[in-house]
Amino acid sequence: MAPVTIDTFVNQDKPHVVSNQSATITFGEYIFRRLLSIGTKSVFGVPGDFNLSLLEYLYAPSVESAGLKWVGTCNELNAAYAADGYSRYSNKIGCLITTYGVGELSALNGIAGSFAENVKVLHIVGVAKSMDSRSDNFKDRNLHHLVPQLHDSNFKAPNHKVYHDMVKDRVACSVAYLEDIETACDQVDAVIRDIYKYSKPGYIFVPADFADMSVAPANLIDVSHINQQDCITFPSEIQLFDVIDRATKWIYSSKTPAIIGDVLTDRYGVSDVLNKLIYATGIWNFSTVMGKSVLDESNPTYMGQYNGKEGLKQVYQHFEDCDLVLHFGVDINEINNGHYTFTYKPNAKIIQFHPNYVRFVDTRYGEEQMFEGINFAPVLQELYKRIDVSRLSLQYDPSVTPYTNETMQLEDPINEQSNNITQIHLQKVMPKFLNPGDVVVCETGSFQFSVRDFAFPTQLKYISQGFFLSIGMALPAALGVGIAMQDYPKAHITGGGIKEDYKPRLILFEGDGAAQMTIQELSTILKSNIPIEIVIWNNNGYTIERAIMGPTSSYNDIMPWKWTKLFEAFGDFDGKHTNNTVIESPSQLSLKLKELKNSKTRDRIELLEVKLGVFDFPEQLKCMVEAAALKRNKK
Amino acid sequence: MAPVTIDTFVNQDKPHVVSNQSATITFGEYIFRRLLSIGTKSVFGVPGDFNLSLLEYLYAPSVESAGLKWVGTCNELNAAYAADGYSRYSNKIGCLITTYGVGELSALNGIAGSFAENVKVLHIVGVAKSMDSRSDNFKDRNLHHLVPQLHDSNFKAPNHKVYHDMVKDRVACSVAYLEDIETACDQVDAVIRDIYKYSKPGYIFVPADFADMSVAPANLIDVSHINQQDCITFPSEIQLFDVIDRATKWIYSSKTPAIIGDVLTDRYGVSDVLNKLIYATGIWNFSTVMGKSVLDESNPTYMGQYNGKEGLKQVYQHFEDCDLVLHFGVDINEINNGHYTFTYKPNAKIIQFHPNYVRFVDTRYGEEQMFEGINFAPVLQELYKRIDVSRLSLQYDPSVTPYTNETMQLEDPINEQSNNITQIHLQKVMPKFLNPGDVVVCETGSFQFSVRDFAFPTQLKYISQGFFLSIGMALPAALGVGIAMQDYPKAHITGGGIKEDYKPRLILFEGDGAAQMTIQELSTILKSNIPIEIVIWNNNGYTIERAIMGPTSSYNDIMPWKWTKLFEAFGDFDGKHTNNTVIESPSQLSLKLKELKNSKTRDRIELLEVKLGVFDFPEQLKCMVEAAALKRNKK
Structure with missing residues (x-):
């Protein structure tokens, strides 16, 4: 032949x-x-x-x-x-x-x-x-x-x-x-x-x-x-009038209204309108787990991430003071709603804005009115257009300060001279490392739970699978984000405050166990010329699972890899396109973070392998741990 | 906190x-x-x-x-x-x-x-x-x-x-x-x-x-x-007598019977019985795509892989001389049956042995008898026990020689001094590289099509996804095979002829495009201490798809990797557990193959990256190419 x-x-x-x-x-x-x-x-x-x-x-x-x-x-x-x-x-x-x-x-x-x-x-x-x-x-x-x-x-x-x-x-x-x-x-x-x-x-x-x-x-x-917008269902003129009329009446009569910026606000492209509404009215506003970065978290009216009783006390105390809750892009599930622990002020009014309904609930009278089959996006746009800020009657407690990265008052027992990087240390230092307008992709895992309570800089876009929680998703998702940033440069920057010549960074926070699932896509990131900062949290295995069960069980172990050698195997044969750095101490971390934050040339891939403790996980993960423990004890 | x-x-x-x-x-x-x-x-x-x-x-x-x-x-x-x-x-x-x-x-x-x-x-x-x-x-x-x-x-x-x-x-x-x-x-x-x-x-x-x-x-x-055997449906005594009686009558009266050793023979654990039947009777026997290695292909009655008109002419000509076909473990699909081109001798009799039936077909009279609901495994065992070889009346054409690796008479235009390794060269040299008793796992792809026509050494176990053809399967499957060989050492060796102290090799033939899909499992192979020879056919992309369409289309390109660096990243930090070799010429290939074939110590992982031509694929793949081309032209 x-x-x-x-x-x-x-x-x-x-x-x-x-x-x-x-x-x-x-x-x-x-x-x-x-x-x-x-x-x-x-x-x-x-x-x-x-x-x-x-x-x-x-x-x-x-x-x-x-x-x-x-x-x-x-x-x-x-x-x-x-x-x-x-x-x-x-x-x-x-x-x-x-x-x-x-x-x-x-x-x-x-x-x-x-x-x-x-x-x-x-x-x-x-x-x-x-x-x-x-x-x-x-x-x-x-x-x-x-x-x-x-x-x-x-x-x-x-x-x-x-x-x-x-x-x-x-x-x-x-x-x-x-x-x-x-x-x-x-x-x-x-x-x-x-x-x-x-x-x-x-x-x-x-x-x-x-x-x-x-x-x-x-x-x-x-x-x-x-x-x-060509595909969603618009309300009729009459419906729109009814909804706006009712909503504004409730807003004008509220002393302590709250806005929740939830995930579907992002999905229907009206996050910027919602932020404009907030800037215009000064209404207190809260993010959700899945809606993280919908709101401008640098805004002095940002009050933190509300996640029912699972979130920070400093946050839910303020939420429970609110007599009206405008929940935009509402999506209800156990993660996004703190295992169904949302708690409202007695007699509070609630308006839920959803792609298929707008729902008014008056808890004082147990009454509700449902406008079904209409998408909230045009409603929000109309609300922003029609609202008369002079008729607001806000009376928030003046002693309450907005949510910032200092609100948690984290006590970091280590300093830059110590040898180990802890989750609590990361919670303190990582927010400072982010610039306005950056794009952050975060893997399911321990660190993701800390990020909930970060106050992001303005115009930062945060992407994470907060509810489905499929480990391994973030690395290939970052490839997709990088390609989208090539196709739509700066599409996420809708407001001001970012310098014209600032090139937004793409940053991926990735766990080691998760990274092993889908690691080969590093190769496509390289092939596609995507400048990206990849931070691998190397804690030697599935720490998020260890937190729930089997802390020392071998099934939570993974094979140790030499992360800094991967790009060489995956196509960067002469090291021209990537920098690969092992970070073992807080001081090394600070040094590298500062360099990346301030760098003027962002044409290489930066991979950081950051070594963390095997059993160290953030306080915010405790809710899942406790839920699992409870289940076990009550059997 | x-x-x-x-x-x-x-x-x-x-x-x-x-x-x-x-x-x-x-x-x-x-x-x-x-x-x-x-x-x-x-x-x-x-x-x-x-x-x-x-x-x-x-x-x-x-x-x-x-x-x-x-x-x-x-x-x-x-x-x-x-x-x-x-x-x-x-x-x-x-x-x-x-x-x-x-x-x-x-x-x-x-x-x-x-x-x-x-x-x-x-x-x-x-x-x-x-x-x-x-x-x-x-x-x-x-x-x-x-x-x-x-x-x-x-x-x-x-x-x-x-x-x-x-x-x-x-x-x-x-x-x-x-x-x-x-x-x-x-x-x-x-x-x-x-x-x-x-x-x-x-x-x-x-x-x-x-x-x-x-x-x-x-x-x-x-x-x-x-x-x-505790779970399958046994025939009743009467059914068993009927089936054996009818089958032996047909066998005794046949001059040119054929046995097909198909995949379900392997799955129901009776391959060794079938081979014993063949050794005892001297009946011509043919393998199938999915049943590859069910039969002892070193046996002088082995006649090659029968795949209808898609297989070798040298094979189907002999098959079409057979007046009785005993098809054990029959599984019918387009790959296993040469796109439904099985062709029998006019007036041939056929017996199909299946986990849920035994079926007698007499094509001369268009008659068939179906014994439904019984598993063929005990039937085969009983047939082997009861058959009286003295009553056989075999009259095969004495000029016909058994199938061997020389039957194809491949004309390899290159010799060991040339620079390029071709698929046709591989077909000639690779069978010699295998030892009796080895275990071969083969990825879906170009080379897999060549393997169809290899005559394997005795007791070699071949594992490949011949029908579902999911690229990327073989590498993790080899992990599973390696673990099974640890749990059940030499389980596949049921006959004699293998030295007691021979440690069967596990060999994986893997394509580069396929390997990228599931590459991280190299790490688990290393972690599990599985000695394995991994041959990566590096032809720079999806050659099997190039053969069908888009030979130079960029969607068939993949990122070039440094395959020999992977194990270092995946855990063999100091190179103590793996050898990684690039093979670029026929002479390098021969040298390495001989070394591996004859090696006495098999405690390391051997990875060979073998460089092949981008557009080179074996003759046997042509059937798929032609089917695709036909479709296109006839639209």
């Missing part, structure tokens, strides 16, 4: 790309041009035989010239995490492309996380072709990447839609398994609209033969751009 | 472990003792807060003293792959333990692969506790790791069994979501029996509070061991 050479390859049929002028385009081109039209400028994923025909259209002139970028990740789970990070930063739809079964299933946990945390992700899966050129009974065949039936698989056709059936109505707000090319473009658009509407992931399953098929470009011409 | 110290941890309640003498044991102990009783001596996984209470029982005296080993992997997908490899080698049940949502979903693709390829895997998932000590309305709460409802999640309870619902009846033969401690032990046993019966994965969802609960150890006493 003769060896197969490059000629075998280049003589293959190249996909037929229809030019812009012609009446039809290929469906592959449609998909990518539609992505561009919704603001998705980069796509993550891994090639596989069922998606190759689609991927070929990345190079169609109309797609390539418009700048759509392919970011190949090392595996599909990491692609899902990256797409999630892309969306969290840009507030556009993050997209990943995987292949039938082996690819899409690997990505599933990332998608579930996006679903749980309301992140806009489009998962395009290349699936078996709609018809087969090789046989008439294709549908009866057990295809590779597809699980056969449990019973009688040698005789019975497999379920070609088995993976689709898994995700539909469970981890996706919208799912289209394309079967008819005539309606395919409409189905794509419908899924995109749902993703924007619900701020949750959607799936499009694309048969391998569809990419080359011709479709009309009508949709692209009729609707040349789709933004989130 | 005072820092939390180690005292906080060691003062936690240790789980109450009931001694063997007492009337009850904890359920956690039950699970692990049951695992030991079914031959599962190692468990893979990742700790998470919902499984910690279970993992604590790894250290119960009755469990620890019996030698149950915890192998913590870097992530859950890798744990699933490792458990799969463990089972493929040992033919016992591979087990992994993950946590609710974030862990189990990450592992799902590995489980689907085990399902598609009939591998016995038990997936234990730690889930939310059955009751909650903190609140009465626990079931209504949005727990971390759990996806909320799409609609009204702030008001409606989540589906606690959402992940269970995904896998049930799709990628598992048996699923138990434990809700009643009274029946929990029986449910565990039932899932285990189903896994052995179907040779497919099963799930047990264990509420976090169940591990500490007391159960009766009755099941462990009544049934102290469970083997696969």
Whole structure:
């Protein structure tokens, strides 16, 4: 047999790309041009035989010239995490492309996380072709990447839609398994609209033969751009009047109102409006675990992170003084609500603003009024426009001071001369290390619990999986954030106070156990030329689990790695693109942090391995520990 | 706030472990003792807060003293792959333990692969506790790791069994979501029996509070061991007589019978019986893609790998001469059956032996007889026992020579003095490098297609995902195989011909693109002291995809890595445990291969990075390429 050479390859049929002028385009081109039209400028994923025909259209002139970028990740789970990070930063739809079964299933946990945390992700899966050129009974065949039936698989056709059936109505707000090319473009658009509407992931399953098929470009011409605001449900004029009228009455009559800036405020792109409302009114405001960095935490009316009885006493005492709570972007779960310990002032009024309702609760009379089916984003915008600050009657206790990084009065028993870096030391020094306008990605783990009570500098964007808590997510998510920062530079900076020439840093806080899960994506971060500061908290294992159970159990141990050697193996052969530093003492840490904070050139990757105690975890993690202990004792 | 110290941890309640003498044991102990009783001596996984209470029982005296080993992997997908490899080698049940949502979903693709390829895997998932000590309305709460409802999640309870619902009846033969401690032990046993019966994965969802609960150890006493043969359906005496009678009649009257050794022969542990039948009768025999290494390929009656018209002409010509085909362990899918091109001699008789049926087909009369509901393993054993070789009437063409590595007559245009290593060169030299009794794990990719036509030395065990084809599986699977070889040394060596003191090698053939997917598990291989030879085929990207489409498309590129530096980063800081070699020429390859083949000390890890051409793929891959091309042209 003769060896197969490059000629075998280049003589293959190249996909037929229809030019812009012609009446039809290929469906592959449609998909990518539609992505561009919704603001998705980069796509993550891994090639596989069922998606190759689609991927070929990345190079169609109309797609390539418009700048759509392919970011190949090392595996599909990491692609899902990256797409999630892309969306969290840009507030556009993050997209990943995987292949039938082996690819899409690997990505599933990332998608579930996006679903749980309301992140806009489009998962395009290349699936078996709609018809087969090789046989008439294709549908009866057990295809590779597809699980056969449990019973009688040698005789019975497999379920070609088995993976689709898994995700539909469970981890996706919208799912289209394309079967008819005539309606395919409409189905794509419908899924995109749902993703924007619900701020949750959607799936499009694309048969391998569809990419080359011709479709009309009508949709692209009729609707040349789709933004989130095109997809949400606006209130009617009458509804809007009712809601604003009722809300302002409650606000004007309140002496101690509070605003909660929760996660969905970020997801529906109205964080800046909410901050403007706060600047204008001076109403006390509180962040939530999932809504961290929605609010300007440098604002003198910022009162800290409210997390029910699980948060700081200094914070919930002030919250419980408030007679009206305006909860914007409310999302209720055990993490975001301190294990359901939200506690209001007796007789307080509450208004919840949600993508599907605005709800007024008067606890004095046990009354509530629900405005269903309307999105709060336009309501907030209208409220900001219509509010008359002269009618406010704020009477906060003048002795109360705003929340700052000093509020906790942390007693750090160590100083820069001691040898060990502790969590409490980190809580004291790390906030100082951040600049206004920086972007911080934080891994699930011990340190994440400290960050809750940081008062961030203004315009800092914080990205973390606060509720779904899938360890390993942050590193590939940081890749996605880095790509989004390339596509949308400074998109998170909506206010003033940041120098024109300041280049926001991207900082990743990562645990060692978590980092091992998805470490290979360092390689893609390097490949993609993303300047990033990566801080690896090396505490020799799963300290967050040790805190809950089995502190010395071997299952919480991990293999010790030489973290500072990773980039050399992953592609920085001559060390030109990365600095890798081991930090063992508080003084080394301070020195390096100052250098990074003040650095003028940010073109390299900085990796810091910071050595921490194996059993050291922050006070804020205690709630989870205690919950677990309680469970154990009460059995 | 005072820092939390180690005292906080060691003062936690240790789980109450009931001694063997007492009337009850904890359920956690039950699970692990049951695992030991079914031959599962190692468990893979990742700790998470919902499984910690279970993992604590790894250290119960009755469990620890019996030698149950915890192998913590870097992530859950890798744990699933490792458990799969463990089972493929040992033919016992591979087990992994993950946590609710974030862990189990990450592992799902590995489980689907085990399902598609009939591998016995038990997936234990730690889930939310059955009751909650903190609140009465626990079931209504949005727990971390759990996806909320799409609609009204702030008001409606989540589906606690959402992940269970995904896998049930799709990628598992048996699923138990434990809700009643009274029946929990029986449910565990039932899932285990189903896994052995179907040779497919099963799930047990264990509420976090169940591990500490007391159960009766009755099941462990009544049934102290469970083997696969205890779980399969035996034929009745009458059925067995009928089947053997009919089969032997057909065999005795056949002039040119053929035996196919297919994958389920391996999964039901009767490969050695089949080989004995072949040795005794001299019947021509053929392997399949998924059943590779079921048969003794050094046997002079071995006729090569039959894969319909997609296999070698030299092979299918002989197959099509056979008037009777005894197909043992038949599993029909497009890969294992050459895209459904199996072609029989006109008027041939066929007997298919399957775990759920034995089927007689007489193509001359279009007749068939089906014996349903019986497992073929005892039938094969009985057939071997009863067959009277003196009544055989074999009349094979005496000019036909058996299949060997020379049958293909590969024309290798290069010699050891040339500079480039080609796939065709590998096909010629690699078989010589393997010793009888070795264990080979092969990644999905170009080289895997060549291996199909290797004639392996006797007693070599070959492990590869031939049908599901999930790239990245082989590396963690090799970890599982290595652990299984520690637990069951030489379990695969059932015949003679291997020297007593020969220590079988574990060899992993891995592609570069695939390796990047799951590379961190090198670290666990090192941690677990597994001597292994790892051959990384470095062809700069996804050559298997390039062969199908987009040969020069950037989506098929990957980041170049310095493969020989990985182990240093992953824990072999001083190079004491690994040798890392770059191989660029045929002569370097030969030298190293000879060294490894003949080495007497096999206590180190050997990593070979072998540089290959970007566009070079083996002839055997052409079938997939052509199928894809055909599809494209015929649109």
